[in-house]
Amino acid sequence: MYLVLAITLVIAVALVIYMVYNAYHDNIDSKNIQIGLSSTEPLKLFFISDVHTRIIREETIKACNKGIDLVVIGGDLVEKKVPLNRVRTNLTSLQAFNVPIYFIWGNNDYEKSVSQLQDLFNECNVTTIKNNAITFVHKQSSISLVGIDCCKIGNPDFNSAISKATGDYSILLSHDPSGFYGLTDQELEKINLGLSGHTHGGQIRLFGFGPYTRGGLKYYKSKPIFISEGYGFTKLPFRLGTQSECHILTIN
Numbered sequence: 694m695y696l697v698l699a700i701t702l703v704i705a706v707a708l709v710i711y712m713v714y715n716a717y718h719d720n721i722d723s724k725n726i727q728i729g730l731s732s733t734e735p736l737k738l739f740f741i742s743d744v745h746t747r748i749i750r751e752e753t754i755k756a757c758n759k760g761i762d763l764v765v766i767g768g769d770l771v772e773k774k775v776p777l778n779r780v781r782t783n784l785t786s787l788q789a790f791n792v793p794i795y796f797i798w799g800n801n802d803y804e805k806s807v808s809q810l811q812d813l814f815n816e817c818n819v820t821t822i823k824n825n826a827i828t829f830v831h832k833q834s835s836i837s838l839v840g841i842d843c844c845k846i847g848n849p850d851f852n853s854a855i856s857k858a859t860g861d862y863s864i865l866l867s868h869d870p871s872g873f874y875g876l877t878d879q880e881l882e883k884i885n886l887g888l889s890g891h892t893h894g895g896q897i898r899l900f901g902f903g904p905y906t907r908g909g910l911k912y913y914k915s916k917p918i919f920i921s922e923g924y925g926f927t928k929l930p931f932r933l934g935t936q937s938e939c940h941i942l943t944i945n
Contacts, residue, residue: 715937719752720936721938724940729862733833735945736831737762737943738764738941739763739787740919740921740940741940742890742923743767743768743891744769744770745923747937749924754787755789761790765794765795766819767866767890768868768890768891769925770796771801771810784817797821798842803847822840824841826838835859837859839864840865843868844871845869851876855883863883864884864888865887865888866887866889867888868891870892881914885917887913887916887918888919892908893927893935894907894908899934903935907922
């Protein structure tokens with residue numbers, strides 16, 4: 694009996710250690726995504742979402758800092774208990790890419806003062822996209838980043854955002870994947886790719902099951918949708934069956 698209890702305790706402790714390790718172990722995920730860019734050179738972006746309470750590791754930024762064209766923060770950069778100085782530290786780390794940085798609002802971001810966060814974004818040269826679109830030219834391709842407000846807390850307005858997209862290609866940024874899945878067929882035709890986070894892949898999955906599906910590259914009515922499992926975690930610092938990740942997305 695005591696032996697069984699001892700073995701059970703050892704297994705439980707080992708499992709907790711493993712889950713904490715997963716929660717703090719950075720995984721750099723590289724993906725190639727085809728949307729048919731007219732440019733002979735792909736667009737290479739660094740995508741990070743759901744940082745929450747974590748501090749972005751400089752070693753991870755250095756490992757990714759090779760030919761990145763822009764940085765996209767997919768929301769939940771912060772939550773209520775995170776001090777603004779930590780957010781400033783994370784934004785400073787992202788500035789090491791020396792490329793434009795774009796941000797969309799997630800539900801946890803609204804737990805902080807929006808005006809204070811916006812002031813910090815302005816200070817760190819971070820462009821927020823909220824029911825709006827930013828268009829830029831990459832080589833021969835004109836591309837619009839179309840950002841909608843958080844589907845849970847904010848007031849997302851896809852039609853307002855897409856109406857400002859003047860590029861030949863449109864990348865929809867929505868913190869919650871429901872921002873894509875709620876679009877009509879006609880609205881989906883106006884975008885070429887979707888980027889999202891929020892779900893954490895379920896964060897803790899038992900025997901392959903969790904409250905959300907795993908992240909990664911998916912297709913919804915033939916449209917590519919990329920969902921990050923997130924860099925950070927919510928509530929307890931545990932991950933099981935998912936990974937803490939950031940992404941290098943090469944878009945062709």
